[in-house]
Amino acid sequence: xxxxxxxxxxxxxxxxxxxxxxxxxxxxxxxxxxxxxxxxxxxxxxxxxxxxxxxxxxxxxxxxxxxxxxxxxxxxxxxxxxxxxxxxxxxxxxxxxxxxxxxxxxxxxxxxxxxxxxxxxxxxxxxxxxxxxxxxxxxxxxxxxxxxxxxxxxxxxxxxxxxxxxxxxxxxxxxxxxxxxxxxxxxxxxxxxxxxxxxxxxxxxxxxxxxxxxxxxxxxxxxxxxxxxxxxxxxxxxxxxxxxxxxxxxxxxxxxxxxxxxxxxxxxxxxxxxxxxxxxxxxxxxxxxxxxxxxxxxxxxxxxxxxxxxxxxxxxxxxxxxxxxxxxxxxxxxxxxxxxxxxxxxxxxxxxxxxxxxxxxxxxxxxxxxxxxxxxxxxxxxxxxxxxxxxxxxxxxxxxxxxxxxxxxxxxxx
Numbered sequence: 001x002x003x004x005x006x007x008x009x010x011x012x013x014x015x016x017x018x019x020x021x022x023x024x025x026x027x028x029x030x031x032x033x034x035x036x037x038x039x040x041x042x043x044x045x046x047x048x049x050x051x052x053x054x055x056x057x058x059x060x061x062x063x064x065x066x067x068x069x070x071x072x073x074x075x076x077x078x079x080x081x082x083x084x085x086x087x088x089x090x091x092x093x094x095x096x097x098x099x100x101x102x103x104x105x106x107x108x109x110x111x112x113x114x115x116x117x118x119x120x121x122x123x124x125x126x127x128x129x130x131x132x133x134x135x136x137x138x139x140x141x142x143x144x145x146x147x148x149x150x151x152x153x154x155x156x157x158x159x160x161x162x163x164x165x166x167x168x169x170x171x172x173x174x175x176x177x178x179x180x181x182x183x184x185x186x187x188x189x190x191x192x193x194x195x196x197x198x199x200x201x202x203x204x205x206x207x208x209x210x211x212x213x214x215x216x217x218x219x220x221x222x223x224x225x226x227x228x229x230x231x232x233x234x235x236x237x238x239x240x241x242x243x244x245x246x247x248x249x250x251x252x253x254x255x256x257x258x259x260x261x262x263x264x265x266x267x268x269x270x271x272x273x274x275x276x277x278x279x280x281x282x283x284x285x286x287x288x289x290x291x292x293x294x295x296x297x298x299x300x301x302x303x304x305x306x307x308x309x310x311x312x313x314x315x316x317x318x319x320x321x322x323x324x325x326x327x328x329x330x331x332x333x334x335x336x337x338x339x340x341x342x343x344x345x346x347x348x349x350x351x352x353x354x355x356x357x358x359x360x361x362x363x364x365x366x367x368x369x370x371x372x373x374x375x376x377x378x379x380x381x382x383x384x385x386x387x388x389x390x391x392x393x394x395x396x397x398x399x400x401x402x403x404x405x406x407x408x409x410x411x412x413x414x
Contacts, residue, residue, distance in 0.1 A: 002133045002175065004029065005141075005326045007036060010124060012328075014070070014097045017122040018090055022102040024126030025256035025281055026197055027176045030102040031074050033126065037100055041070055048082075049075040061085040070097055077103040078204075083116035090120055102126075104201060109254040128173030128282045130322040131413035142411050143323040146356060146387055147331070147348070151405070155397040158408035162364070165393050165409065166294040166308070169315045172284020173322075182294075190288035194218065194257075201255040208248065213240055217248050221258050222280055222289040226310035226317075226345075228337065229260065229278040249278075256281050261317065264334025264347040268380050273337040283315040309362045312409075316360040316391055317346050319412050324348065342376040344388075354386040364394040366406050374404055 010033060013020050022030045031045075038045050046064055048054045057064050062085045065071050076082050086099055107123050132141065142153075171178060171186075177193070180186040198214045208214070216238045224234065235245035252258045260276040280286035287293070292311060296304045324331050330351040336344040346358040357374050374388045391409040399405050 002029075002129050003136065003138075004033065004133060005130070006124065006126060007033065009326055009328070010037065010100075011040075013122050013124065014100065016096050018094050018096055019086065019099045019101065019117055019121040021107050021121055021123045022100065022126050023105065023107050023123065023256075025128065025174065026104040026201065027174055027193070028126050028128055028256075029175050030104070030126045032175075034072055034074050034100065034102045037070075038072055043070050043072055045072045045074050047074045048078040054078050057082065062088070065089055065099065068093065068095075071099045073099070074102045075104065076101040077105040077110060080110050083110070087116045087120075090117075094120070104255065105205060106254045106256065109205065109250070125321075125325050127318070127322045127325060128284075129175060129178070130173065130319055131168060131410075134173065134178065135413060137413060141323045141326065143320055144327060146389065147327060147329075147350065149386070151387060151403075153397065153405075153407075153411075155407065155411055158395040158410050158414070160393075160408065160410040160414070162393060163294060163298060165312070166297040169283050169308075169311055170287040170292065170294055170297075172282040172287070173318075174282055174284055177284050186284075187288060190285055194285065194289070197255050197257060202251045205251055205254055208251070210240070210244065210248075213238060214248060214252070217245060218252055218257060219289050221249070221252065221278055222286045223307075224278055224310075225258075225280045225286055226313040227277060228273060228275050230275075257285065261346070262334045263337065264332075264349070265336050265377070265380070271338050271340070273339065277335050279314045279317055281318070283311055283318065286311060286314060305362075312362045312393075313345055313360045316358075316409060316412075320346060320348075320358060323412070336373065336377050338376060343373040344377050345373075347377070353384055355381060355384045356386055357388040359388075359390045360409070361390060361392040363392060366390055366392050366394070371400065371404055375402070378402065 022033060024030055034045050048057055057079045061079060061081045065085045177186055177189050180189050202214060220234050220237050231246050232242045235242040259279050259281050261279055262276045263274045265272055266274045290307055292304060292307050297308045321333060332349045334347050336347050344357045345360050348356040357377055359374060361370055371390060378385050388404040390404060390406045393409055395408060397407050
């Protein structure tokens with residue numbers, strides 16, 4: 001069992017919010033978090049994934065959410081009528097700590113959610129395990145130290161090999177997958193996982209006419225992970241109408257297979273890209289879809305190395321967003337790109353307007369051209385850019401003359 005950094009966040013939010021929604025991918029550990037809350041509060045979990053329980057809750061949702069005690073409900077999205085029943089309870093009693101709901105569907109995609117609990121719910125993203133959690137590390141998050149303004153680090157020389165990076169990236173962070181040995185067993189699990197989510201969770205959300213296109217669409221999204229989302233090109237690649245592809249992408253997003261990273265800095269000028277990027281939520285799923293293995297990466301096939309570059313970017317973006325989920329202050333995330341091709345892979349903005357720029361490189365050396373996007377961003381917001389970091393797979397930490405830090409990627413967990 002991994003010690004989740006999110007546990008403390010959940011415990012604190014229960015003391016502050018009347019309703020807490022934990023949402024994230026299937027098998028990511030939401031039920032485990034809910035069970036921990038149940039053990040500490042002496043309450044039981046109402047599991048709507050169980051058919052008998054689901055039928056009973058659907059027959060009389062008000063009975064299951066009534067009363068002054070904390071109510072814990074797992075996979076609540078199977079009985080969306082619960083939200084109206086909870087709303088009725090909150091109209092009478094809006095104390096903090098009334099409900100904790102967990103679900104494998106994005107909260108905003110449930111039609112009842114927009115009307116029922118607006119302004120009364122706090123949403124917590126439960127993402128795949130971060131490398132700190134997988135390693136069982138108790139060290140402070142480097143990202144949190146960066147967001148707090150720290151710029152000087154005494155980092156030891158990295159000893160993480162290219163092979164170990166590839167193994168971590170291809171494994172991803174889904175707990176059940178990590179329990180499987182690498183190779184055929186884990187590959188079968190990923191294949192079954194994708195099939196289950198597409199066949200059950202997506203279909204439950206919407207009656208779709210071209211169900212057989214979903215795996216092909218997901219594969220194309222995986223092949224484009226870390227790139228600007230071109231829906232027309234994606235749809236054309238599988239012979240689908242662009243409007244249909246957009247609707248199906250929303251479904252894949254709703255079940256946490258993909259996520260869109262919005263363009264940042266669109267108000268800085270007309271020369272900036274405004275289209276989002278697409279990323280797979282878990283790089284283990286992405287590597288499985290692309291049949292990309294550490295062995296293929298080690299063989300240095302040019303096509304595999306190109307895919308690995310996108311895979312590593314998706315991994316690094318996801319790793320930082322996991323740390324952001326533990327950060328108590330509001331932080332918005334996006335990427336920056338100009339029409340001239342100058343790009344910063346990830347931009348974080350605190351609520352005070354301070355900006356943090358991150359670039360990710362799969363190589364073990366950094367050249368001047370690799371910080372071109374950061375230079376472009378710094379020229380546009382010289383007073384707001386608090387820090388810029390290039391993460392790479394090399395061993396040394398150093399700084400450019402302009403203050404840009406170059407850090408080994410494993411500094412995020414070692």
